[in-house]
Amino acid sequence: MYSDLNNKKVLVTGSSSGIGLEIAKNFSKAGSIIALNGRNIDRLNKAAKNIYNSKIVHGDVEDPKMAKKIVIKTASLLNGIDILVCNVGSGKSVKPGIENYLDWQTSFKKNFFSATNIIEASKKYLVKTKGNIICISSICGAEYITGAPITYSVAKSALNSYVKMNSKILGQKGVRINAIAPGNIFFKGSVWEKEIRKNRKAVINNLNSNVALKKLGHPKNIAEICLFLASAKSDFVTGSVWIADGGQVKQLNT
Numbered sequence: 001m002y003s004d005l006n007n008k009k010v011l012v013t014g015s016s017s018g019i020g021l022e023i024a025k026n027f028s029k030a031g032s033i034i035a036l037n038g039r040n041i042d043r044l045n046k047a048a049k050n051i052y053n054s055k056i057v058h059g060d061v062e063d064p065k066m067a068k069k070i071v072i073k074t075a076s077l078l079n080g081i082d083i084l085v086c087n088v089g090s091g092k093s094v095k096p097g098i099e100n101y102l103d104w105q106t107s108f109k110k111n112f113f114s115a116t117n118i119i120e121a122s123k124k125y126l127v128k129t130k131g132n133i134i135c136i137s138s139i140c141g142a143e144y145i146t147g148a149p150i151t152y153s154v155a156k157s158a159l160n161s162y163v164k165m166n167s168k169i170l171g172q173k174g175v176r177i178n179a180i181a182p183g184n185i186f187f188k189g190s191v192w193e194k195e196i197r198k199n200r201k202a203v204i205n206n207l208n209s210n211v212a213l214k215k216l217g218h219p220k221n222i223a224e225i226c227l228f229l230a231s232a233k234s235d236f237v238t239g240s241v242w243i244a245d246g247g248q249v250k251q252l253n254t
Contacts, residue, residue, distance in 0.1 A: 167239025183245025212247025
C-alpha cells in the first residue's frame with residue numbers, strides 16, 4: 001500500500017511498547033529499516049526480536065546531549081535518516097490545580113523537549129534526504145479535556161504549535177512535519193487497561209457520554225495515520241495536527 005516506504009530509514013522514539021511499538025511494526029511491514037529507541041534495554045531487545053530489519057538505539061531523548069548521540073548512532077547504523085517519529089510522552093502528572101515548578105519541568109521534558117531535542121539533532125540528516133517528521137501529540141493539546149493534567153495538556157499544546165510554526169521553516173528545506181493527536185488509546189499497560197480493571201462500567205459510561213463512536217482506539221489506528229503522513233500519498237500535507245479520537249473533541253480546527 002505504501003511502496004515508497006520500502007527501504008526508508010526510520011527512527012521511532014519510545015518504540016519498545018504501546019503506540020511506538022505498533023508504529024515501528026507497521027513501518028517494518030512496509031519494508032522500512034527501523035531504529036528502535038527507548039530507555040529500557042530489555043524491552044528494546046524483546047521488541048527487536050519481533051520486528052524485521054530493526055536496530056536498537058538505546059537512550060533517553062529527554063536529555064539533549066543523549067538525543068544527539070542517538071541521532072548520530074541511528075544515522076550510522078541506517079546510513080542516514082528519512083523519517084523521524086517522535087513518540088515519547090506521558091500523561092502522568094498531578095491533578096489539575098496543584099501544579100508546582102517541578103511538575104511543569106517534568107511534563108515539558110517528557111512531552112515537549114523529548115520531541116524538540118531529537119528533531120533539532122536530526123535536522124541536517126532530514127534536510128539531506130528531504131525527510132519527514134511525525135510527532136505523537138494528544139487531544140489534550142487541542143482543547144480542555146476534563147480531568148486531564150494541565151501540565152500535560154499545555155506541553156502537548158506547545159508541541160502542536162511547534163509543529164505548525166516549524167513547518168514554515170522546514171518546508172523551505174523540503175522537510176515535512178505533522179502531528180497526530182490520539183484520544184483514548186487502549187494497549188497492554190496503558191492507563192485505559194488499568195481503568196477498565198478498576199471500573200469497567202465507568203469507562204463505558206464515559207465513552208458513551210463523550211466519544212461519538214463510543215469506543216476506545218488502538219495503536220494500529222495511530223500507526224496507519226503515521227504511515228500515511230510519512231508516505232508520498234500526503235506530500236502536500238505539512239504543519240497539520242491529525243486528531244484520532246473517535247469524535248471526542250468539539251473544536252473544528254487544529
